[in-house]
Structures are given as C-alpha cells and as structure tokens.
Amino acid sequence: MSNHMRPDFVAAVRAAWAEQLPDLDTDPVAVVGRISRAARLLERATKARLAEHGLEPWEYDVLAALRRSGPKATLSAGTLTASMLVTPGTMTNRIDRMVNRRLVSTGIAPDDRRSTLVTLTRSGRTLVEAAAAGLMAVEQEAIAGLSTQRRQRLANLLHELLLTLGDDAPPEKATTGATPPTRRRPPR
C-alpha cells in the first residue's frame, strides 16, 4: 500500500531504522517525529516575519494572549504562565523585559495582593495587532500547499490528538461550580 509519495525526512529516518534494527517498531515516529519536525520548520518561518515587527515569538505569544483576553487586555502572571506551558520564572523574566520595552504595564491585583496583573499598553496593542495580521499571512502561505479540505482534516486530527493529550480549553471566566483542580504547571 505504498502511497507513491516523495520521502520526507522522517520517512528516511524510519527506513534507516528498519534496516539497522528491524525489530524496533517505529510506527509512532510517523506521527510524533513529523509533528516535532513541522513545529521546528514552521517556527522558523514565523520567526522571520515577527522579527520585521521587532518581536520575538515569545513576546508575540504574551501580547496576543493579552489582546484576545477581552476589552481590558489584562491577565494575571499566573494565567499567562499556565496558558503557554512555561514555568513561572520564565514568565517573570518575560514580563520584566516587556515592561522595559513599554509593551505592557504591571500592577498588583486588588483582590489578591500576591497576584501580578499584566496589562497591554497602547503601543503594545498597536504592535500586536499589526504583528497578528502579518503572522496569519505567513502561516497561511506556509500551509498553502495543502488544499482547504486537507487543512481541515489535518486540523481535526490534531484536535483529536490534543484532546487525548489532555489539552483542554482553559475554564471560561466565572465557571459554574467550584474551582477546578486543574494542574497546569509544567511537571518535573
């Protein structure tokens, strides 16, 4: 059932394993290896475009999270930390640098003085809106080689995979019931 498809890097890796260690089942690499490879290649493409706006990918991530969070464009440091799979120390460092660049401002939460609130500044907001438009454009180009239907099927399959990996949507503000005991800190 060969697909008559030109080999990609991962296909070559699997062929090499099959020759050297035929007993090793490399099936999972067909998915996992390709996801990691694609992530790396896609980040390169997007990084270049963001650089045109003077932004690093990690800066865009934070700004975008704030911009889409609602009219106030404010989130706590902890919420930001949880949403982008980094450690708290990393987020502290990011926020410090972005405050220095005047992209965000910070203050303490009135209802819980342990919590730091991060807010988009006017210039941060302007910047992220331009960057978001540009970023969507490059990403569109990057995946333009696939038909709309294939993109849709790929998105759906990745969605299913992510759900099995435990990647649920974060709880909406003011969820019904008590605080969900979700652990979002990176383990280890």
Added chain:
Amino acid sequence: MSNHMRPDFVAAVRAAWAEQLPDLDTDPVAVVGRISRAARLLERATKARLAEHGLEPWEYDVLAALRRSGPKATLSAGTLTASMLVTPGTMTNRIDRMVNRRLVSTGIAPDDRRSTLVTLTRSGRTLVEAAAAGLMAVEQEAIAGLSTQRRQRLANLLHELLLTLGDDAPPEKATTGATPPTRRRPPR
C-alpha cells in the same frame, strides 16, 4: 458544520480572537498552532522517559542518528548538524559533552581533515538501543488515543505538509549525479 468536538486550547484561542478581532482570519492557527502545541506536549512526555535512561532529548537525537546511520555508526559533524536543524556551534557543544560522557568518540576524517567524524562508543550504542525501545513505547502510548486509521491519516497529512515546507529526505550516500545544491544550514 460544527463537529461536536470538545474544545482544545487552540479552539479557545480562535474563539477569543473571533470575539475581539472578528476581521482577523485565524484559520491557519487551526493547523500551525496545534502543531506547535502538540510538539510541546509530546516533548514533555518523551523527555521524562528518556530521563530514566539518563539522556536528554538532544542527546538521544544525536545517538539515534548515529545508530541508524549504518554498521559503522559514524557520521561527520556537518551531517549531524544538517539533519537536526541546529547551528554548527550547537553541534560542537553537543559533541564535546557527549565525548566527556564517553557516549561517542571523535576523530578527523582521513579524506578531508576539516571534517570531524563522530562515532558511537560501545556504551553509547547499548544506551541508545535501550532508550529507543523505551521511547517508542511512550510515544505509542501518547498517540494511542487515536485509532490506527486516524494515526495513518494524520501521518500522511503531516508528510504532505512537510514536503510543501521543503523537508525532503537527505540524499542517499553516493547519490547519482553531481552534488545537489541543497542548503540545510538554518538561515538567518
């Protein structure tokens, strides 16, 4: 055409954008955002298992490339650099550390004294074979939530995407014809 699927993180991101900036077309995020998210989650799962063998993911990558390269388990530093999308300086650093751990040994290529040849040691070989088996097992578990057919379709779609991203298989040893002018160094 809603799919009655529980939202994942990226679905929530897209819904938030739709509310805050309805004119922004976030279609590409459905694919690109999910790939990056999945890569991050999968790396976590695999990292833990590799740690049981005393290996970091980057160490496994190098050892595995050597092990599957053929009976001699030898590759030049440049070949390794090209195959895993890192810069030459990174590879120098990796090799140094792995020589210190006695996982690999190095020597200069007899036919081109600029080139450094990296070879798997006996203990490196033993270690990577055990780690590879363990790694395949975790990856299998990680994607076990998808049926075989879905995994197959996902792999095929990712394969197609990677080809459009320029991720071709590296040339076989002693390719027919002249040296292909492929650029594999990270740009910028």
Added chain:
DNA sequence: ATCAACAGTTTTGACGTCAAACAACCGTGA
C-alpha cells in the same frame, strides 16, 4: 487571633541554543 499549610511570584544558578567572527583546510585556476 493565631498558626500552619497553601498559592502566586520572584530569585538564583546552570544549561542549551544561537549569531557572528574566526581558524583550518580544500580545490581550482592562473
């Protein structure tokens, strides 16, 4: 009211990666 356990952030030191400059070596052509 107090205290202990917990939650949210920050600090610290180590680590891996990158970009850019550099060094050694190869091959070609004059």
Added chain:
DNA sequence: TCACGGTTGTTTGACGTCAAAACTGTTGAT
C-alpha cells in the same frame, strides 16, 4: 606553486528557559 573563494568546525558572548529555593500574602482550622 600560490592565491583565493568556498567549506567545515570552533570560539565567543548574549539570551531564554528551567528547576529549586526563597518570599509574600491568603485561607482555614482551632
């Protein structure tokens, strides 16, 4: 043979991330 451009690796300094410990504020039980 020698000079020069291209190739292969290494060095250097800066940067972003992490793990773990420390710090501050909160909550609940007594």
